[in-house]
Each structure stands twice: as C-alpha cells, then as structure tokens.
Amino acid sequence: MSRIAFFNIPAYGHTNPTLEVVRELVKRGHEVHYYSFREFRDRIENTGAACICCDEYMPPAPADIDKKVGRDLASLISMTVHVTLAMEERILKEFGEWKPDCIVSDSICIWGKLYAKRLGIPYVCSTTTFAFNRYTAKLMKQKPGEIFRMMAGMSEINARMEELRQHGYQADKFYELLQNDNDTDTIVYTSPEFQPMADTFSSRYRFTGPSLAVPVSAAAERRRPLVYVSLGTVLNKKDSFYRNCMEALKGENIDVIMAVGSRTDIPSLGDIPSNFTISPRVDQLQVLQEASVFITHCGMNSVSESLYFGVPLVLFPQQPEEGAVARRVRELGAGIFLKSTRPAALKRTVTYLLENKSCRENAGKIGAGLKRAGGALKAADTIEEIIEKK
Incomplete structure (x- = not known):
C-alpha cells in the first residue's frame, strides 16, 4: 500500500476527471489524502479518500472574476503563490509525519508541484486540458487585450516569483510552473488522437482518455432528437444567450435540455417553451447518452464527454483554452462554430x-x-x- 497526496484548485473541470482515478487507487488498497475545498468534500469522500479542506488558505475571489478566468495570468500567479506560502507550514508538518510516496497535482495547482520539488517526493502532473508545450501553446491565440493584460502584469508576476525563491522554492521562469515539460510524469485525460501535436511530447506523457463513471441509461428511447445546452460551471451567467436559445428552438420537433448554472434566475428568463427543460444543473453523462447535439462552451471535460458518446457539437468557446479545444473539434470534423448568438443563427x-x-x-x-x-x-x-520506480 502506498500513500498518495492529491492537490487541486477549486474547479469542477479540474476535480471531476480525477475522482474515478482516486476511487480506483483506493480500491487497490492505497491511502489517498486529497487537498481540496469544502465544495468538493462529498465528491472526494465518496471515492474513499480523505478530503483535507484548504478553503482558509485561498484568497477571496475578485469581484470581476468572470472577466479574469483564463485571461489574467498575473492574478493566477499571485493566487498560487499566496496559497503555496500560506499552506507551507501545515504541509511540511503533515508530510513530515505522513510521508507520502507520491504527489499528484493539477497542472494549474502549482503549490502541489512546488511542495513535491522541495521535499523530493515523486510528482505526477494531472492535466485536465490539452497538454501544452512551446508548440501547442501557440494554439491558445490570445486576443490583443489579453496579451496587454499579461504584459501589464509582468511586474507583479516577477515579484511573486522572487517571493517564492526567497522561501526556498525552485522558481526561475513563471511559464515553467504552468507549462508541461518532457521530463515530468504527466497524465493527460485525452487520447493521443485528439491531443494536438501529440508527437511533440515524450513518453513520460500518458494520454489516458477521460476518467468517467458512466451511468446506466434508464431513459426510454426518444421519439425525437434531444439538443443539450450548457456553458459549464464557471462562466455560465449568460441570460441573453439562453433566451436566444429558447427563441431559436421553441416549437421545433426536438426536445431541449438546458443547464444554466446556479447563478441564473430561471423565472427571469421568461416563458419556458413546452419542448424545453431548464435546470441549474443536470447529470451531464446521463443527458449526453441521449443527446443528438450539444451546444457547449467547449470546456475540455464537456467536449470529451460529448465525443465519448459520439455527440457532435455547436462550438461556443468563452476563453482562449476553450478556443483551442473548439478549433481541434472543428479540425477533426466533429462540430462547427457558432458564428452568431442570434436566434436565426x-x-x-x-x-x-x-x-x-x-x-x-x-x-x-x-x-x-x-x-x-x-x-x-x-x-x-x-x-x-511511478511510485514503484522511486
């Protein structure tokens, strides 16, 4: 039996792909401690792992978080440095006593990577997006405003990197903390066929595909097509878009299930067409087994789950990372971009x-x-x- 520590950020898209992996490790007799947040405690503990909640170490989310997610590198670096240093004393003490055999940390969860390097513990990078290196990073295609924000934030980034070095962490260049490299053991939750430029990555990358617990579909065979609409769990406050979907598809010989997130006031959307079912959240894997088309924000998990069940996609990305996923889907002929959000389009x-x-x-x-x-x-x-090789 081995002792394995997982670290993650407070995001469903980064946590969900790891849960079935954790469940399998626990099933095999390993002891897993998962450093996460209260919002995810039930999901994690349901796998058999111990959930250690780290909410007290996370700085408050900025008021304009919808504008910064996926676009503000300085805020990301500042947050990760804050968490790294705030948790440092606790982690060094707990790991000194528990002595983990391996650390598995999300690619954005930089503190897990830094602790592993500092303590000399075998490290596995858990990548829930495409793997990005100096070749595939060009696929992100940042907009001029996003490039400007990154350049304007470089002084803050450099200050945070110096802060890490003063605390004894190996932190030379900021992009080395975020970018995958060919010397790091990395799990990527996609296939080599779907990963762009897969031949530019070393054998230390394992493309394992999505990690899903597929529910048994109990639904009766549908008499007409089902269209599923979801913009994910983060940037999903898009009332005008949901209203346009209702206007576009009302009265059509199709059924529509639309997941609008917990921040959307469903009654404020207006009269709901008879062929629509609107909820804050749904069992996405269950719905996709029945769907004919998925209108999506192009988050990696949503796209992977849709393709897993052979469902073509209407591509409506909200940030650069999602744009890279959307372009790959279009390149492989499994979806088309939404050129306009008007009902007719x-x-x-x-x-x-x-x-x-x-x-x-x-x-x-x-x-x-x-x-x-x-x-x-x-x-x-x-x-x-990886543990056996240590």
Whole structure:
C-alpha cells in the first residue's frame, strides 16, 4: 500500500476527471489524502479518500472574476503563490509525519508541484486540458487585450516569483510552473488522437482518455432528437444567450435540455417553451447518452464527454483554452462554430448538425479513440508505476 497526496484548485473541470482515478487507487488498497475545498468534500469522500479542506488558505475571489478566468495570468500567479506560502507550514508538518510516496497535482495547482520539488517526493502532473508545450501553446491565440493584460502584469508576476525563491522554492521562469515539460510524469485525460501535436511530447506523457463513471441509461428511447445546452460551471451567467436559445428552438420537433448554472434566475428568463427543460444543473453523462447535439462552451471535460458518446457539437468557446479545444473539434470534423448568438443563427447551426451525418460519424471515431485510451484504470496504473520506480 502506498500513500498518495492529491492537490487541486477549486474547479469542477479540474476535480471531476480525477475522482474515478482516486476511487480506483483506493480500491487497490492505497491511502489517498486529497487537498481540496469544502465544495468538493462529498465528491472526494465518496471515492474513499480523505478530503483535507484548504478553503482558509485561498484568497477571496475578485469581484470581476468572470472577466479574469483564463485571461489574467498575473492574478493566477499571485493566487498560487499566496496559497503555496500560506499552506507551507501545515504541509511540511503533515508530510513530515505522513510521508507520502507520491504527489499528484493539477497542472494549474502549482503549490502541489512546488511542495513535491522541495521535499523530493515523486510528482505526477494531472492535466485536465490539452497538454501544452512551446508548440501547442501557440494554439491558445490570445486576443490583443489579453496579451496587454499579461504584459501589464509582468511586474507583479516577477515579484511573486522572487517571493517564492526567497522561501526556498525552485522558481526561475513563471511559464515553467504552468507549462508541461518532457521530463515530468504527466497524465493527460485525452487520447493521443485528439491531443494536438501529440508527437511533440515524450513518453513520460500518458494520454489516458477521460476518467468517467458512466451511468446506466434508464431513459426510454426518444421519439425525437434531444439538443443539450450548457456553458459549464464557471462562466455560465449568460441570460441573453439562453433566451436566444429558447427563441431559436421553441416549437421545433426536438426536445431541449438546458443547464444554466446556479447563478441564473430561471423565472427571469421568461416563458419556458413546452419542448424545453431548464435546470441549474443536470447529470451531464446521463443527458449526453441521449443527446443528438450539444451546444457547449467547449470546456475540455464537456467536449470529451460529448465525443465519448459520439455527440457532435455547436462550438461556443468563452476563453482562449476553450478556443483551442473548439478549433481541434472543428479540425477533426466533429462540430462547427457558432458564428452568431442570434436566434436565426442558433437554429440554422443546430439544424445543420442534426442533418449532417459526417459530423456525428467523426464524433464517434474520436469517441472510440477516447475509450481505447484506458481511462481511470490506465491513469491508476501510471501512478503505481511511478511510485514503484522511486
């Protein structure tokens, strides 16, 4: 039996892919301590792992967080340095007593990586997006305003990096904390076929595919197509977009399930068409088993889950990372970009995908590759192999 520590940021898109891996490791007899946040405690403890909540170390979210998510590098570096130093005393004490055999940390959760290096503990990077190196980073295609914000924040970034060095951490260049490298053992929750430029990554990258607990579908066979609409769990306060979807698809010979997030006041959206079901959240894996088309923000998990079930996508990315995922889907012929959010454009795009067999076939081919990659079992195997080599 090994002792394995997981670290993650407070985000569903980064936490959910790890849960079935943790469940498999616990099933194999390993002891897992998962450093996360209260919002995720029940999910983590349901795997059999111990959840250590770190909310007290996280600085308050800025009021304009919707504008900064995925776009403000200085805020990200500042937050991660804050958490690293705030948790330092606790982690050094607990790890001195518990002595973990391995640390698995999300690629954005820099503190896990820094603790592993400082303590000389074998480290595995958990990457829930595409793997990014100096080649694939160019796929992000940042807008001029985002580039300006990064340049304007460089003085803050440099100050935070110096703060890390003064506390004894190896922190030379800031992008080395975020960018994958060929010398780090890395689990990527996609397939080598879907990963852009997969041949530029070393054998230390394991493309394991999505780690899913697929529910058994109990729904009766649908008499007409189902269109699923969701903009994820973060940047989903888009009332005008939801109203346009309602206007575009009301009265059509289809059913629509729309997940609008907890911050959306559903009654304020107006009269709900009879062919619509609107909820804050749904069981996405359950819905996607029945769906014919998915209108999505193009988060990596949502896209992977859609393709896993062979569902073509209407691509509506909200930030650079999602744009890279969307362009890969388009490149492989499994979805099309939404060029306008006006009702007429929404209706035209959905109708095209409902009638286009090639997009569904291409989605199915990508999904077959995701299933072949191995999922949670392959990821757990990888972690065990790394521990055995130490």
